[in-house]
Amino acid sequence: MSCRIGIDISGGDHAPEEIFKGAVLAKKEYNEEIILIGVKEEIEAQARKNKVNLKDFEIMHAPEKIDMGEAPATSVRRKKNSSIVIGAQMLKERKIDAFVSCGNTGAATAAATLIIGLIEGIERPGIGIAIPTREGVSLIIDVGANVDPKPLHLFQYGIMGSVYCELVFNKQSPTVGLLNIGEEETKGSDFVKYVHKLFAASSLNFKGNLEAKHMFSGQCDCIVADGFVGNVALKVTEGCAETMGKFLFDTIMKDPLGLLGLLLIKRSLRKFKRVLDYAEYGGAPLLGVDGVVIIGHGRSNAYAVKNAIRVAIHEVKYDLNVKIKKRVDEIYQNEDFKRLLTV
Amino acid sequence: MSCRIGIDISGGDHAPEEIFKGAVLAKKEYNEEIILIGVKEEIEAQARKNKVNLKDFEIMHAPEKIDMGEAPATSVRRKKNSSIVIGAQMLKERKIDAFVSCGNTGAATAAATLIIGLIEGIERPGIGIAIPTREGVSLIIDVGANVDPKPLHLFQYGIMGSVYCELVFNKQSPTVGLLNIGEEETKGSDFVKYVHKLFAASSLNFKGNLEAKHMFSGQCDCIVADGFVGNVALKVTEGCAETMGKFLFDTIMKDPLGLLGLLLIKRSLRKFKRVLDYAEYGGAPLLGVDGVVIIGHGRSNAYAVKNAIRVAIHEVKYDLNVKIKKRVDEIYQNEDFKRLLTV
Numbered sequence: 001m002s003c004r005i006g007i008d009i010s011g012g013d014h015a016p017e018e019i020f021k022g023a024v025l026a027k028k029e030y031n032e033e034i035i036l037i038g039v040k041e042e043i044e045a046q047a048r049k050n051k052v053n054l055k056d057f058e059i060m061h062a063p064e065k066i067d068m069g070e071a072p073a074t075s076v077r078r079k080k081n082s083s084i085v086i087g088a089q090m091l092k093e094r095k096i097d098a099f100v101s102c103g104n105t106g107a108a109t110a111a112a113t114l115i116i117g118l119i120e121g122i123e124r125p126g127i128g129i130a131i132p133t134r135e136g137v138s139l140i141i142d143v144g145a146n147v148d149p150k151p152l153h154l155f156q157y158g159i160m161g162s163v164y165c166e167l168v169f170n171k172q173s174p175t176v177g178l179l180n181i182g183e184e185e186t187k188g189s190d191f192v193k194y195v196h197k198l199f200a201a202s203s204l205n206f207k208g209n210l211e212a213k214h215m216f217s218g219q220c221d222c223i224v225a226d227g228f229v230g231n232v233a234l235k236v237t238e239g240c241a242e243t244m245g246k247f248l249f250d251t252i253m254k255d256p257l258g259l260l261g262l263l264l265i266k267r268s269l270r271k272f273k274r275v276l277d278y279a280e281y282g283g284a285p286l287l288g289v290d291g292v293v294i295i296g297h298g299r300s301n302a303y304a305v306k307n308a309i310r311v312a313i314h315e316v317k318y319d320l321n322v323k324i325k326k327r328v329d330e331i332y333q334n335e336d337f338k339r340l341l342t343v
Numbered sequence: 344m345s346c347r348i349g350i351d352i353s354g355g356d357h358a359p360e361e362i363f364k365g366a367v368l369a370k371k372e373y374n375e376e377i378i379l380i381g382v383k384e385e386i387e388a389q390a391r392k393n394k395v396n397l398k399d400f401e402i403m404h405a406p407e408k409i410d411m412g413e414a415p416a417t418s419v420r421r422k423k424n425s426s427i428v429i430g431a432q433m434l435k436e437r438k439i440d441a442f443v444s445c446g447n448t449g450a451a452t453a454a455a456t457l458i459i460g461l462i463e464g465i466e467r468p469g470i471g472i473a474i475p476t477r478e479g480v481s482l483i484i485d486v487g488a489n490v491d492p493k494p495l496h497l498f499q500y501g502i503m504g505s506v507y508c509e510l511v512f513n514k515q516s517p518t519v520g521l522l523n524i525g526e527e528e529t530k531g532s533d534f535v536k537y538v539h540k541l542f543a544a545s546s547l548n549f550k551g552n553l554e555a556k557h558m559f560s561g562q563c564d565c566i567v568a569d570g571f572v573g574n575v576a577l578k579v580t581e582g583c584a585e586t587m588g589k590f591l592f593d594t595i596m597k598d599p600l601g602l603l604g605l606l607l608i609k610r611s612l613r614k615f616k617r618v619l620d621y622a623e624y625g626g627a628p629l630l631g632v633d634g635v636v637i638i639g640h641g642r643s644n645a646y647a648v649k650n651a652i653r654v655a656i657h658e659v660k661y662d663l664n665v666k667i668k669k670r671v672d673e674i675y676q677n678e679d680f681k682r683l684l685t686v
Contacts, residue, residue, distance in 0.1 A: 069527055134586060144524055147532040181487055181574040184412055189490040189571050212578035216586035228532045231524040232572055233579045235555035240580045241587060243477060243559035251611040258611050264604025268594040 002032050003316045005309055006096035009038025009046075010065045010083040011103015012305075013298050019102060020046040022305020027056055029306065032313055035096055037062050037083045062086040068298060072106030076114060084108055088115040091291040098312035100283060102296030102305065109145045112289040119321055121328035124149060125288035126157040126227065127295055128164060129234060135218025139165055140179070142224075144231035145286060151191060152341070154178075154224050155198040159331060160287040160324050161222035162204055167318045169221065177210030177220030179229060185209065191226070199224075201340045202331055283308025285315060287324070292316050345375050346659045348652055349439035352381025352389075353408045353426040354446015355648075356641050362445060363389040365648020370399055372649065375656055378439055380405050380426045405429040411641060415449030419457060427451055431458040434634040441655035443626060445639030445648065452488045455632040462664055464671035467492060468631035469500040469570065470638055471507060472577060478561025482508055483522070485567075487574035488629060494534060495684070497521075497567050498541040502674060503630040503667050504565035505547055510661045512564065520553030520563030522572060528552065534569070542567075544683045545674055626651025628658060630667070635659050 007023050009016045016038055027034050036043050040061040047054045062083040066075045076085055087099040088111040101108045105127070113125055126142030141161040146153060158176045165174035178196055180188045185196050187209060199206040210220050212233060225233065252258035262269075282304070283294035292315045296308040331337060350366050352359045359381055370377050379386050383404040390397045405426040409418045419428055430442040431454040444451045448470070456468055469485030484504045489496060501519045508517035521539055523531045528539050530552060542549040553563050558576060568576065595601035605612075625647070626637035635658045639651040674680060 071529060132590075134589065147524065148534075179575065181490065181571060181578065186414060191491075192571075212575040213582035213585075215579055216582050228524060228535075229572055229575055232522065232555040233575055235524065236558055236576045236579050237583045239556035239558050239560070240583045242556075244584060244587065246477065247475075248611070252608050255608070255611050257607045261604045261607025261611075264600045264607065265595050265598070268591070268598050268601050268604075 003097040003313060004033040004035060004095070005312050005316075006035040006037050006060070006087045006090055006099045007305070007309060008083040008087050008099070008101035008103055008108075009036050009043055010062065011101045011108075012296065012300050013068070014301060015102070016042045016046055017049075018301045019305050020052075021050060021302035022300070022309065023057070024050065024052050025302055025306040026309035030310060030313055033058065034309070035060055035090070037087045037090070039063055039065070060086060060090065066104050066107045068104050070104060070107065072104065072110040073114075075104070075107050076110045084111045085115065088112055088293075091293070092116045097316045098292035098294060100294045100296060100305075100308050100312050102298060102300040102308065105144060105295055105298075108293065108295055109286060112286055112291070112293045116289050116291045116293070118288050119290050119325050119328070121325065121332060122156050122160065122288040124153045124156070125286050126153070126160065127284050128161055128287055129284045130169075130282060131216065131234075133216050133218035137169055138215075138218060138221055138223055139169070140215070140223040140225060140230055140234065141287060142227040142230050143234050143284070144227045147226075147228040147231070149226050151195045151198060154195045154226060155202070156288065156328070158199055158202075158204055158206070158222065158224045159327050161224065163324045163327050164285065164287060164320065165221040167320055167323065168314065171221050173205045174221035175207045175219070176204050176222045176224060177207045179212060179215070179223055179225040179233065180209035181212065183209050183211055195224070198340065201337050203334060203337075204331070283311040285311065290321060292320075346440040346656060347376040347378060347438070348655050348659075349378040349380050349403070349430050349433055349442045350648070350652060351426040351430050351442070351444035351446050351451075352379050352386055353405065354444045354451075355639065355643050356411070357644060358445070359385045359389055360392075361644045362648050363395075364393060364645035365643070366400070366652065367393065367395050368645055368649040369652035373653060373656055376401065377652070378403055378433070380430045380433070382406055382408070403429060403433065409447050409450045411447050413447060413450065415447065415453040416457075418447070418450050419453045427454045428458065431455055431636075434636070435459045440659045441635035441637065443637045443639060443648075443651050443655050445641060445643040445651065448487060448638055448641075451636065451638055452629060455629055455634075455636045459632050459634045459636070461631050462633050462668050462671070464668065464675060465499050465503070465631040467496040467499070468629050469496070469503065470627050471500075471504055471630050472627045473512075473625060474559065474577075476559050476561035480512055481558075481561060481564055481566055482512070483558070483566040483568060483573055483577070484630065485570040485573050486577050486627070487570045490569075490571040490574070492569050494537045494541060497538045497569060498545070499631065499671070501542060501545075501547055501549070501565060501567045502670050504567060506667045506670050507628065507630060507663065508564040510663055510666065511657065514564050516548045517564035518550045518562070519547050519565045519567060520550045522555060522558065522566055522568040522576065523552035524555065526552050526554055538567070541683065544680050546677060546680075547674070626654040628654065628663075633664060635663075
């Protein structure tokens, strides 16, 4: 059975054109039903410009737009006809199986929470991102859905993230680590020390604290972080990679033999760049929402949009949320764990 | 006039040998008075092994050691004869002008706070680290002295950091930025939003939020962060640089022309590595303490120890703390700012 993916045509730095083109690419490659949610006239203009036959798509007119800088909760409350609010509404009513947006992350999170609602037992959604490691891939959650979390929220990220790693990354009994400034359990802020206790008392395959410098080591399949810290960790990586690239380039160019060397490794550098661009090329699941919501990077181009749609299609087929719900129930029924929560 | 630098011979992953050798290098290069604080027998054994004449040094016997994993406050209270406690005590009594330790950072911070005390008007010390940027160098403070800070502590880091940038980096009216997940002042946790208000109301040259991905851009001279977040940002950089290096190497090695290319850029790569190792090669000032305390990286080798001693010598000559005290007074006397604090 084919699935129905709604895509927010109005959201993203390069909307509507790159989003539209990404949706067209996805239609060609995956042949699922794609619903374009955005300003009808803009979608039609894009179709003309890019010589695309709109018969292959459904259009859902959403005249309003939520800009990248708008306050999330307020904009969701006020702009009922925005692509983000309409997309969330359609998902709520099961008119689509998944919603993909590269727009205002906070607004997408707020709309998902307020309109679609959360899985029973989950109190806040978290954004997970797959990061490349020496061993393959790890998931870091949360990277910014919730910047004022409580310890229990982080614990719930761990549950959701480990189910995700099991199903999507196909890992048996995935390991969970807590992003921290040292490995010993006495390390870190009072906040993370308490989160550590919750994990240690649970039946998850908890490996303890993961020092930030080992984030890319593959030591843990699922890395749990406060949304503020996780976002900083991710963004610093982006900045570091960029700066390092420029530094290296400058250094090489000052060396007479450097330019020749650079030409010889050019192909490798290009491959390498693709690995580094992980944050941009692939959608990030907003876990905890009672429906599949995929957040794309604001800078997404058509290729990235296509990938985000692919992630959405996969997730619909995995039946992730049913399994998250089951795992939450199992863990919360454990008597030791219950006692810890009532203290 | 020469200055007297106390160095903790017992602290660090490669103590005592690398620390001892670093002290010897520093003596040769800077010819200031170096006081070796550590286990007398171990220092003498090192002198024999490395054929060093101990006449050039003073030795302060400190029979106890605080290990890297020990709980900071407890170890400082219990181990009165440890190199860290004795070093702090000597600085307090002005028997040395600066104290350098590559040992347990938490213990060094606790000893400095409890024994030496803080500059009037400063409530918590913060560790500042100079990071390489496209424009030259920035200071990020705090990178781990205080992982449960209050908003006012971050504001005080901004005062200290900007004085540091002015004196040590020789920057006129240094810019101050707040490490955050977005640029708009509405971004981030409730905590950083409040810190933003404090900075905005002050007379510092505050540039607003600095997105984590611009940490290495040189946009701000002084980058202020919560010690937990700052430490994660720093450590992620370390890990990212390492992983990226390996990824790149692997990719290049799979390409037939790659190896030749690699040989040609080898010299550049070596230069580049030196830039990346900033965290290891240079001591980090523990700002806010009423005396000069320099924290070296735990992994410090002799060369890094020598550099940390150089940083200590410089700081003694800058009279930094007198200037920090003066700046704190100026800012706190401003009526608008006073009002904000009493709300």
